[in-house]
Amino acid sequence: MHVVIAEDSAILREGLAQLLTMRGHDVRATVTDAPALLEAVTQHRPDVAIIDIRLPPGHTDEGLRAAIQLRRDTPGVGVLIFSQYVETAFVAELLAGGSEGVGYLLKERIVGLDDFDDALHRVAAGGTALDPEVVTQLFGVSRHRDHLAELTARERQVLALMAQGRSNAAIAARLRVTERAVEKHVTNIFLKFDLPPSDVDHRRVIAVLRYLQS
Structure with a gap:
């Protein structure tokens, strides 16, 4: 490249x-x-x-x-x-x-x-x-703590790995769970962030931006 x-x-x-x-x-x-x-x-x-x-x-x-x-x-x-x-x-x-x-x-x-x-x-x-440290520091200044507070510990782990650009398969390997389990956590994140399915918006990107936004 x-x-x-x-x-x-x-x-x-x-x-x-x-x-x-x-x-x-x-x-x-x-x-x-x-x-x-x-x-x-x-x-x-x-x-x-x-x-x-x-x-x-x-x-x-x-x-x-x-x-x-x-x-x-x-x-x-x-x-x-x-x-x-x-x-x-x-x-x-x-x-x-x-x-x-x-x-x-x-x-x-x-x-x-x-x-x-x-x-x-x-x-x-x-x-x-x-970098996970970047994600952690950005998490500390996030204005979307009302959404984040609703997430379970595992859902936060999944969202942090999403913010690092990891696919569901990569997240499953990192957390040593099934890909189906990761898909369930991602779906729960979308629900708690009030992100319904859309042909226009990319829910995964929006969820990550909400997580990172200062």
């Missing part, structure tokens, strides 16, 4: 580029700041952009703001935030157009390249990849 990397640390930037190249990916550009990221994505149209949050010149939230702009201006490009920090203030805005093609991973929690590569593929394919 075609990749653009935005990371101001030279070691991390070049190291990640080399590792991805070894995996067979085409790293189209490596950049150090948000304006260069926007230009590189416009020029190369990658499948996914890997973005650190704190980029020059301010080293605050430039990368996340650029990711939000990319979601708006180039919706076909997957966005994978790869950072040391969880910035809850802008994540709801990042997900405002839907959770498809969005990832948010924490650098210190990546223990193997296979996990990172799997997340990269999911985001590039239009899926979602959210």
Whole structure:
């Protein structure tokens, strides 16, 4: 797949580029700041952009703001935030157009390249990849606690895994239950969130956004 990397640390930037190249990916550009990221994505149209949050010149939230702009201006490009920090203030805005093609991973929690590569593929394919710690912190600021309070402990586990972009089969494997049991939990979540079947709205995405929205 075609990749653009935005990371101001030279070691991390070049190291990640080399590792991805070894995996067979085409790293189209490596950049150090948000304006260069926007230009590189416009020029190369990658499948996914890997973005650190704190980029020059301010080293605050430039990368996340650029990711939000990319979601708006180039919706076909997957966005994978790869950072040391969880910035809850802008994540709801990042997900405002839907959770498809969005990832948010924490650098210190990546223990193997296979996990990172799997997340990269999911985001590039239009899926979602959210670190459980990101989900936990977003859960803490959710305004939909009235809905969440109605969920059982198992339903919350299922919803958290849905927010990470997991399929029912993957959730079943993670929780060591049957896929049918997961389907039942998902149905209960939809009922408690008052999400009836619809040909227009994607209930799974809406449920996840309600869970994550700040």
